[in-house]
Amino acid sequence: MLDNLRGMAVFASVVGHGSFSGSARELGITTSAVSQQIRSLENDLGVVLLHRSTRKLSLTEAGESFYEAAKDVVSAAEKGKIKVNQLRDELAGSLRIATTPELGVHHILPALSTWMAAHDDLSITFLADNYYVDMIDERIDVAIRMSPSINDTTLNNHPLSDVRQLLVASPQYLRQHKKIETPKDLADHKLICIEIMKDASQIDLIQTETGKKSRQKMSSRLYTNNVFMATTLAKNGHGLMRVMEMDVKRDLENGDLVEVLTGYQLPSFVLYAVTLSREQQPAKITRCLEVLKKYFHAN
Template sequence: MLDNLRGMAVFASVVGHGSFSGSARELGITTSAVSQQIRSLENTLGVVLLHRSTRKLSLTEAGASFYEAAKDVVSAAEQGRIKVNQLRDELAGSLRIATTPELGVNHILPALSTWMSAHDDLSITYFADNNYIDMIDERIDIAVRMSPNINDSTLSNHPLSDVRQMLVASPQYLRQHKKIETPKDLADHQLICIDIMKDANNVELTQTETGKKTRIKMTSRIHTNNVFMAMTIAKEGHGILRMMEMDVKKELESGNLVEVLTGYQMPSFVLYAVTLNREQQPAKITRCLEVLKKYFHAN
């Protein structure tokens, strides 16, 4: 089948140029290679396509009919090549982005909003889920995640930002419960547990001035798998919440939540954009990564 398609392209070129030599120059092959392609095609079809003479070539009846089909095949292939190049080089086609609901609402949409408006030939699909989505099965172009895929050679990791963890609570909660002055005081308080976090109840704190580390296992009576739900529960005064600073920034600025144990630091994470590992990424993916990096660098 592939040989037939190659032969059809050579045949269309020969007819278009009116000679084997002209076709050879266009295709960058030898005249004998062109002649061989035509003979092979005629043998496969079982008909003569060209009358050959020392002065010129002419189409047989079968050749004239077959030429129209060959032209359509070559034209379709060229249109396909043009479309592929457009998708590679232009901001057009589809872009599929996976992230968590909170990252999507608080950061990915604000980061890309102006960019989306400027490129209306781009169709964007967002997948918002706290579980990992298989990038190949779901044809994901960019996934924004808190952890890299170090054991998967099919993926590339692009660091976007360092992200600090922190403990927060509502002013109401802190007024009504025992003071928190040292990490050990946390043992007397309830942690609102976000179940999607690994080791959510084990809190590690490092004193900023001395570097001394303390690990505390907190108890939890309220659990959720959703960050937005956890923030609402914390604002209602039901416990202490372990959060990424970037997700709770607005609540801190408004005063609805305040940081607990400001003289201590929790371990930080790195936020990554993950893509499939390719030698050359389409322009839409490259530009989207640039916009995301710029946003997180500025923020």
């Protein structure tokens, strides 16, 4: 079937140019290769398509009928190529983005809002969950991920920002419980445990001035897999929370949450976008990444 389709395209070119040599120049192949394609096509069909003479070519009755079909095939292929090029070069078609609910609401949607409004030919699907989706199975174009480091070499990784971790609590909680002045004081407090974080109840700290490292295990009785839930619990005074600074920035600004142990640092994370490895990314993916990078650089 593929050979027939190739032969139909060559046949349509030969008829259009009225010669094997003209077709060969258009297609960038030799005249003998054109002749071989026509012979193969005629053998497969079991009919003669062209009368050949030293002066000109003419179509047989079967050739005239087949030429119309060949033109339709070539035309359909050209239209398909044009549509593919449009999807590659224009901001049109569909774009599927995977992120977490927290990142999606607080950052990805604000980052892309103006851009989305300016390109209404682009259909965008957001998948928001707290686990890594399979980009091929879910047909994901861009995934937003966060981890201590980027170590996946099977995909294209695009760093967006370094993100600080913080220990936070509500002012109400801090007033009602023992003071927290050193990492050892954490042993007297409860941690609201976010289960999506690795070793969630183990707190690693570095003293900012001296660089001294310490590790403190905290006990927990409240668990969730959702940062929104954990933040609400913390604001209601149910314990401390280890969280990404970007997820509670507004709560810190308006005083609903307070950072504890400000003289210490927790390990930071890398926020990055992931795309499938391709020789050439469609324009919609490239532009989306540019907008995200600009947003996080500014913030």
